[in-house]
Amino acid sequence: MKGLLLNQYYAVEKTIWYYVPLSLVVTTILLYFDQAMTQRLAAFLPILLLSTAAFEVLKHEAKSGWNKFVLTLPVKRSRVVQSHYLFFLTLTVLGLLIACVALLIAQFGFGQAPSAGYTYSLMNILGITFTMGIVAYPLTYLLGTEKAEFVIMASGGAGIGVFFLSAYLFDLLLMPLYAFQGLNSDLVFSLGFLVVNFILFVGSYIISIQVYKRKEF
Template structure:
């Protein structure tokens, strides 16, 4: 996983720099969004590698609680999300200071949306993988992406029905907050599933 994260980080740096230097509205949005597609997804591979290597059966006999095992998976994911935010923000800030303005409302909106989508995906992947096993990881990933996009459009629809002012900013913030609530619920559910799991 370490090698994958390093190569994805390098790819992200190059891609974000190129996208920001294009200085277009669409490329700015993609630059804020892209790191969350490339880096945090490696946290989901940990579950697959653990099952393939047999580590998931070995780790439960170690002097570590099952809650702590689950917590370590979630922390890995959160650290990769933080790395993504740090990378994209530091590159955008450098371009903003040295060349031309890149950091404004649109950038922050898409940063929050990117984080919200990947967090929403993680919120479903972890409990479903613990429940159904890594053999169904592809189906779980597809279902999680569908769930995440579904939440995205449901929140959009609700806010449009209400008719809020400053739609983009409010939508991005609400979607990010809702995604984090789902991740917290997911963490509690994952702990319950993993505590009752028999290998």
């Protein structure tokens, strides 16, 4: 497992070390302006950038032929899938940590106190990121890494589409219910969107293992 993760890291090492300082600086600057819109963008930026670096691994594997070579190694196919998901989660958490560090800099360095909307936006982008993973990995294993670039683009559209559709259905179907009256609708939606998509992400991991085991190269 360690070797698989290191291989993925080295494949996108330059991208990661470019995105880390870039996202930290830009996020901190956006928080400095203390505007609702810039705060939402600040929350989205580091998580989105770092998670997309994980998807780049799939494209590198297709170009280098690693996806076929790895099957000749004494490694179970389930381990290959597990390494992809674990690397994706690691970079997503790294993006979240950068967002939190930028928040601390804004609070103690600039005296800014980002609104609760910043926290909601963090949960929303995490949910969108998990949606992208739900789509990207099973489809890539099914269609082949050669189609990775198309699948990644499709997963990005799916993540945004599912978010807006979920928000629309939430306002239409759930908010009018008596049980939701008096609750913080933004918090309920953002938390629910994150939890549901994380559960589906775990489910996609199980599906991906089965797809990859049956894949013929």
